[in-house]
Amino acid sequence: MKNKNKSILLMLFSALTFSSMQIIVKLLPDIPLLEKVFFRNFISLILAFFIIRKKRLRYFGLKKNQKFLFFRYLFGFAGVVLFFYATAQMLAADAAMLNKLSPVFVIVIAHFFLKENINIVQLSVLTVSIIGSLLVIKPQFDYTAIPAAAGFVSAVVSGAAYIFIRLINNRESVYTTVFYYSFFSSVSCLPFFFIDFAIPDIHELFLLVMLGALAALGQIALTFAYNGCPASEISIYDYSNIMFSSVLAYIFLHEVPDMQSIAGSTLILASSFVLYVYTKGRS
Known part of the structure; x- marks a missing residue:
């Protein structure tokens, strides 16, 4: 099998695992938010620890x-x-x-932090994506808009995280970066256990372990996918996560997006495809 085909399959597998992880989050309504985040990172921490130990790499990187x-x-x-x-x-x-x-937000953040220019194509993609996100969010200017606003901001800060991953680049091993992130993310959750912690039953514990395992598998698959093929050729397949999330949410949660969400999603996907084609053409 060609490297590109392997990378595509790994991207699809990664998208499926992250979608499954997302469904598990919704299937644990009685488990506090930071407790779920802890398990999402702790399994990756254990895995990265043993890989770093075997490969004799640095746990926390260079000063x-x-x-x-x-x-x-x-x-x-x-x-x-x-x-x-x-x-x-x-x-x-x-x-x-x-x-x-x-x-999309990587474009904006890269402009300010890396001094990369924004051209008319990227500006158009950004504008259409924001319009699409507003259709998905459906702002009501009351407390009901808070979760959607959180989802929007999560994209912004995730974009910032990608910028620093680019800045790290080959300065550190991927496993060192994963260990550093997983360690401090896990530690950051611990103080909240004194405020809000639920002892899971057997079923919930199983789902929490699966949450962490799926996150670890998804991250590993994603890393190998990008190592085996240029990002410009396979990044579009990461959007299959949306399809997997929609199907799994319908099967397990009976969730069906409304027409406004579908219209907004269409705009976001269309702008993402344009950005993918544009980026691939420049590479």
Whole structure:
């Protein structure tokens, strides 16, 4: 099998695991938010620990890279917390769609932090994506808009996390970056256990472990997919996550997006496809 075909299959598998993880978040209504985030990161932490130990890599990276690793953790952790909150409070497909705005916000953040120019194509994609997100969010200017706003902000901070991943690039091993992020994300959740912690029953514990395992498998598959093929050729397949989330949410949660959400999702997907074609043409 060609490397590109393997990478596509890995991207699809990663999208499926992340979609399944999202459904599990909604199937655990009695488990506090930060407890779910902890399990999402703790399994990855254990896995990264043993890989780093076997490969004799650095756990926390070089001193000169601490700034980049810290901000990757900070924005990535905030993105997961906001995404899990949005997922728990709104339709899974809508939350997944808002989260997929992050590549669009990478354009804006890269402009300010990396001094990359924004051209007319990118500006058009950004404008259409925001219009689409407003259709999905359906702002009511009351408390009901908070979960959708959280989903929107999760895309922004996730975009910022991707920028710092780009800045780290080959300065550190992928496993070091994963360990650093997973360690501090797990530690950040612990203080909240004293405020709100639920002892899971056997069924809930199984789902929590599955939540972490799926996150770890999805991250590994995603890493190998990008290692085996240029991002410009396979990144579009990550949007299959939206389809998987929609199907799984319908099967397990009986969720059906309304016409306004479908229209907004169509605009976001169309603008993302234009961005993908444009980026691929420049690579």
